[in-house]
Amino acid sequence: MRLHEYQAKQRFARYQIPTPAGHVVTSPQDAYAVAAALAQPVVLKAQVLTGRGGRGSGVKAAFNAAEAQNHAAEMLGMKIKGVIVRKLLIEPVIKSVASIYLGITCDRNVSRLAIMASNAPIADIEASAHLQPSTIIREYIHPFSGLHNYQVRNLANGLNLPREHWDDFTRIAQRLYRCGIESDATLAEIDPLALTPDGRLLALSSRLVIDDNALARQPELRAMHDSDAELRALAQARAAEISYIKLSGQIGCIVNGAGLAMTTMDMITTYGDGTVGPANFLDIGGGAQADKVTAGLHIILADPDVKVILLNIFGGTTRGDEVARGILQALDEIRGEGPLVIRLMGTHAEEGRTLLESACPNDLHVVTTLNEATQLAIAIALGTL
Amino acid sequence: MGILLDGHDLVLVQGITGREGSFHTLQMIEYGTQVVGGVTPGKGGEWVHGLPVFDTVAAAIEVTGANTSLVCVNAAHATDAIYEAINAGIKLIVCITEGIPVLDMIKLREHLRLTGSRLIGPNSPGLLTPGRAKIGIIPGYIAMPGSVGVVSRSGTLTYEIVYALTYEAIGQTTCVGIGGDPIVGTNFVEVLSMFEDDPQTEQVVLIGEIGGRAEIDAAAFIQAEMTKPVTAFIAGRSAPEGQRMGHAGAIIAGREGSAAEKIEALRAAGVRIAENPEAIPGLLAGDRPNRRV
Numbered sequence: 001m002r003l004h005e006y007q008a009k010q011r012f013a014r015y016q017i018p019t020p021a022g023h024v025v026t027s028p029q030d031a032y033a034v035a036a037a038l039a040q041p042v043v044l045k046a047q048v049l050t051g052r053g054g055r056g057s058g059v060k061a062a063f064n065a066a067e068a069q070n071h072a073a074e075m076l077g078m079k080i081k082g083v084i085v086r087k088l089l090i091e092p093v094i095k096s097v098a099s100i101y102l103g104i105t106c107d108r109n110v111s112r113l114a115i116m117a118s119n120a121p122i123a124d125i126e127a128s129a130h131l132q133p134s135t136i137i138r139e140y141i142h143p144f145s146g147l148h149n150y151q152v153r154n155l156a157n158g159l160n161l162p163r164e165h166w167d168d169f170t171r172i173a174q175r176l177y178r179c180g181i182e183s184d185a186t187l188a189e190i191d192p193l194a195l196t197p198d199g200r201l202l203a204l205s206s207r208l209v210i211d212d213n214a215l216a217r218q219p220e221l222r223a224m225h226d227s228d229a230e231l232r233a234l235a236q237a238r239a240a241e242i243s244y245i246k247l248s249g250q251i252g253c254i255v256n257g258a259g260l261a262m263t264t265m266d267m268i269t270t271y272g273d274g275t276v277g278p279a280n281f282l283d284i285g286g287g288a289q290a291d292k293v294t295a296g297l298h299i300i301l302a303d304p305d306v307k308v309i310l311l312n313i314f315g316g317t318t319r320g321d322e323v324a325r326g327i328l329q330a331l332d333e334i335r336g337e338g339p340l341v342i343r344l345m346g347t348h349a350e351e352g353r354t355l356l357e358s359a360c361p362n363d364l365h366v367v368t369t370l371n372e373a374t375q376l377a378i379a380i381a382l383g384t385l
Numbered sequence: 386m387g388i389l390l391d392g393h394d395l396v397l398v399q400g401i402t403g404r405e406g407s408f409h410t411l412q413m414i415e416y417g418t419q420v421v422g423g424v425t426p427g428k429g430g431e432w433v434h435g436l437p438v439f440d441t442v443a444a445a446i447e448v449t450g451a452n453t454s455l456v457c458v459n460a461a462h463a464t465d466a467i468y469e470a471i472n473a474g475i476k477l478i479v480c481i482t483e484g485i486p487v488l489d490m491i492k493l494r495e496h497l498r499l500t501g502s503r504l505i506g507p508n509s510p511g512l513l514t515p516g517r518a519k520i521g522i523i524p525g526y527i528a529m530p531g532s533v534g535v536v537s538r539s540g541t542l543t544y545e546i547v548y549a550l551t552y553e554a555i556g557q558t559t560c561v562g563i564g565g566d567p568i569v570g571t572n573f574v575e576v577l578s579m580f581e582d583d584p585q586t587e588q589v590v591l592i593g594e595i596g597g598r599a600e601i602d603a604a605a606f607i608q609a610e611m612t613k614p615v616t617a618f619i620a621g622r623s624a625p626e627g628q629r630m631g632h633a634g635a636i637i638a639g640r641e642g643s644a645a646e647k648i649e650a651l652r653a654a655g656v657r658i659a660e661n662p663e664a665i666p667g668l669l670a671g672d673r674p675n676r677r678v
Contacts, residue, residue, distance in 0.1 A: 108634070109602075111568050143492040143495050144492070184486055213484045213485060213486045257541030257542060258594075258630055258635055259540065259592070259635075260541040260542040260545060262620040262623075262624060262631070262635070263542055263545075265624070266644075270660070283630075286541055347524060370663055
């Protein structure tokens with residue numbers, strides 16, 4: 001779960017990591033008031049959660065309060081990657097004589113947290129963790145003994161940071177580490193950490209990504225999640241505990257299990273040959289529960305790009321006839337327009353398929369193999385059936 | 386006879402009194418696994434499917450002689466259950482729980498390294514040696530005994546592929562689900578090494594996906610150490626970058642972890658790559674080469 005930058009900075013402030021004096025506004029009038037009170041040039045940052053790379057498009061500088069108000073009027077209500085901007089973070093523009101990247105993330109390949117620093121901005125630290133470019137200096141953190149000060153000094157030394165800042169830098173790195181650990185962050189980053197002309201280190205921009213698996217024990221962070229700032233379908237999927245990613249094709253997929261869902265998507269992409277593709281990735285989990293099929297159908301039926309739905313279920317220990325009854329129940333509850341291809345496999349799958357065929361209207365196609373299912377869905381999407 | 390399960394496995398189910406735990410215990414017993422008891426703190430003295438329930442793993446071991454454990458406990462209590470099993474001396478632990486926080490797994494990995502217990506998972510469907518025993522939730526009917534070792538990061542995709550093999554009368558030695566999380570107890574390389582050493586296993590099917598370097602490490606190991614042929618399928622060729630695809634571990638980070646990169650590495654190591662799951666039996670059943678050409 002990503003936090004907004006202003007939320008990350010609030011969290012940082014609690015750990016006494018120095019940040020600029022920022023305010024969040026939701027109206028141009030407030031933007032004016034904040035900029036006027038700061039009485040210096042400001043930067044306005046749109047607060048949206050649009051996956052990676054949300055930065056850039058939503059950042060503007062203003063020299064005075066009037067300009068800040070104009071920018072705010074423009075930015076509030078605009079869409080960044082489909083999400084409406086509802087909040088702006090306004091901060092004073094900070095002059096800096098040096099910019100440092102400082103981040104902590106999990107390097108899955110060595111099962112350790114890594115703390116990384118660089119004199120150049122890093123676009124994607126999770127990737128850099130193992131690409132190991134020479135411009136990035138890194139130290140691995142032992143899970144039992146934690147981050148040692150000498151490791152931070154190694155980073156400072158590698159950055160050629162003047163020695164008079166080492167103590168300050170060490171304090172900030174240790175606080176970032178503690179903040180990350182205590183927040184169950186999979187990524188805690190300051191980019192950049194600015195060295196100001198008067199010799200202070202200040203976290204100008206920050207990012208905190210919280211481990212979704214840890215949200216149950218981080219109720220405070222969980223409550224900070226802003227579902228207004230992400231796509232509606234994503235918020236719905238999150239609430240139903242299913243995994244959904246919007247893609248650009250026409251075939252809506254509902255699959256049980258992540259690997260099988262990716263495989264279904266891959267096969268549609270391959271056979272679709274550039275003309276049709278998957279409209280989404282949707283994993284209802286390894287079981288085949290009816291309520292999750294229903295939730296999946298709700299999300300996909302709301303997608304105007306979808307021309308045909310492909311439901312691919314491999315029932316593990318759940319009997320096929322039970323799965324079929326669940327699907328029928330779901331369809332009963334929400335029977336949208338449009339064709340549906342159902343592929344059902346697993347124990348007693350034949351009984352399940354018979355049940356589906358006998359109970360179902362004619363725009364529903366029941367098939368056995370993965371190949372049949374994808375080819376049929378593609379043919380329907382192309383209108384060649 | 387397959388790997389990991391050796392026929393002397395006396396299995397405990399941690400979380401046996403839960404709905405899932407109870408259901409899969411019965412499935413395992415019916416498949417022939419020697420389940421000897423269960424553990425649910427606070428429910429010691431009860432019975433499930435005729436098996437005794439204990440409050441602690443240590444007590445369960447003392448009475449039943451168990452040496453293997455299935456952890457079927459919700460995410461909030463799963464790491465605690467795994468530590469309890471390790472520290473009571475269980476040597477093989479299978480964890481099917483999904484949703485263990487990554488910081489917990491980092492510590493657990495280190496603890497495992499120091500103690501020498503083996504963990505399969507978390508977020509794993511478990512292990513199955515056809516015709517002998519299974520630990521976990523892999524459905525028994527999809528498999529048959531034979532000479533193909535199967536190792537996978539997935540659940541239902543594994544069932545799909547094992548079922549496809551069985552349908553073509555190609556049996557398996559052992560099917561191992563290593564789990565879909567970014568940090569797991571046992572990786573591809575360790576399982577490949579066991580298959581290489583297992584006299585019954587003649588060839589291996591590896592089912593990978595996007596995210597991390599486990600398949601790249603596997604490719605290096607296959608190239609350097611393996612004499613048995615390997616066929617692989619990698620899911621997520623069309624996955625967008627930077628998005629978590631269902632499994633916590635299935636994410637392409639920047640240039641790292643893409644399917645293309647993995648396929649390329651595996652191919653270079655002499656591995657046959659299947660375009661889709663249903664193509665795997667065909668790649669195996671034809672000529673069975675001794676090694677890459």
